[in-house]
Amino acid sequence: MPHPTSIRALTFDVFGTVVDWRGTIIEEGNRWEIDLDWAGLADAWRAGYQPAMARVRSGELGWTRIDDLHRMILDDLLPDFGLTGLSEEKLVHLNRVWHRLRPWPDAVEGLTLLKQKYVIATLSNGNVSLLTNMAKNGGLPWDCILSAELAHHYKPDPEAYLTACRLLDLPPEQVLMVAAHEGDLRAAAGVGMRTAYVHRPHEYGSRNPKPWPDEKFDWMAKDFVDLAEQLRAM
C-alpha cells in the first residue's frame, strides 16, 4: 500500500460514489404524485448512460455534456413510462434531478475530514455546472470542480484522468482516485494514479446489494469516514 504522505490530492467519482442517484430519483419522483415506476425509470435512465457516452467516444456525436445526454436518454424513455404529456418546463426540471442528487449519509462528514489534509476535487463525467449545483444543493465541500468536460473525454478514457492531474499540477502517483466502481479505478491506475475503492452496496437499491469486489485496490474502504481514518486524516 502506498504511504498516505505520498498523496497530495483526492479525486472523486460522483454518481454512485458520493451521491445516491437511484434513491434520490425515486424519492423526488414519489413526491410528484404520478403513478409511475420511478425505480424502473431511474434504472433505465442510468442504463442509457454508458451507451450515450459511447456515441461521443466513437465520434458519432461531437462533444456533448451529460446534461444533454441525460435529456436525450430521457426523451427516448418518455413513451415507455407514459410521460409524453409532461410540459417542457417539467421535463427541464426532471432532467435536472441529476443536479439535486443527495449525498450518501457519510459523504459530507468524510469529505470534511479529508479536506483538512488533502485537496479534494470531483472527477466525474458530470459537467461542471451540474457538479457545481450539486455541491451547493448537498453541501459538498469540494476544493475544486474537475470534470471530464474539461478534457472533452469521458472516463475511462485516460485523457480524463491525465487532464485532472495536469490541472492539479501533480504527478499521477500523488493523486488518489476514489470510486465505488472497479473500471474507473482500473483506468486511473492505468495512468499511474493511486486508487481507493469505497463500497456502496446499495447503489442499485437495498434489495439488490452489491458484494465487495475480488479485485484489490490501494485502499479498500467502507465509506468516506473509514477512508479518512485509513489515510489518517482525522
Added chain:
Amino acid sequence: MPHPTSIRALTFDVFGTVVDWRGTIIEEGNRWEIDLDWAGLADAWRAGYQPAMARVRSGELGWTRIDDLHRMILDDLLPDFGLTGLSEEKLVHLNRVWHRLRPWPDAVEGLTLLKQKYVIATLSNGNVSLLTNMAKNGGLPWDCILSAELAHHYKPDPEAYLTACRLLDLPPEQVLMVAAHEGDLRAAAGVGMRTAYVHRPHEYGSRNPKPWPDEKFDWMAKDFVDLAEQLRAM
C-alpha cells in the same frame, strides 16, 4: 442597472480584487530577514505579468501557465535584487507566494454572503492549482474554480470569459464579472456579461491610493460586503 434577480453567478478576478498580492509579498518577504526592497520586487514582478501574457497571446510562447510565467519573470529579476544565491528549493517556495496571497479583509465575509444567493467562481488568469491552493490557504469559499487555463486564453481575450459562461451553462447576461480593474470589466461587458467594479484603492500600496474611475459599470461597490448589500444577498 440590471436587476439583481437576472444574475445567477458571479465570477471574480482574483489578483488585486480578492487578494492583496503586494501586501502579502512584502509581509512574507520581511519575515525572510534578507535586506531587500520587497515592495520593489513585488512591483517589478507584477509589472512583468502583462508582457509575459502578451508573449503567450502573440504565439511567441505556447500555452504557459501563470506559475511558469511568474518563475520566468522572477528569474529575470534575481540579479537586480541580489537574489542569485537562493537555492532552487527557496526559489520554488518564493514563486509559490502567489498561492499564499492573503484575502482583503472583507473578502471572505463578502463571498460567504454572496454565496448564499449566487454561484461564486474565480475567473482569473491564475492557473487552477494556484487558485485551489490559494482558496485553501485563505479560506475562500468558492463554488467552482474557473481560470483562463481552461480556455488556454488569457483575459482580456473574449475566449476566457465565454469559456467560463459555457462551463457555468449560463448566458453571459446572467453572469456578473467582479473586478477592481476597468479593462477586465470592459472585456467582460464586450461579451455580454454584467459588470461590478469593486474599489481596491491600496492595491499598489497605501502611499499610492488609486482614485475611483470615471467609467461607470453596472454596479460600483466599496468592497464585497457592500456588493452583497447592493445585490440584496444579505
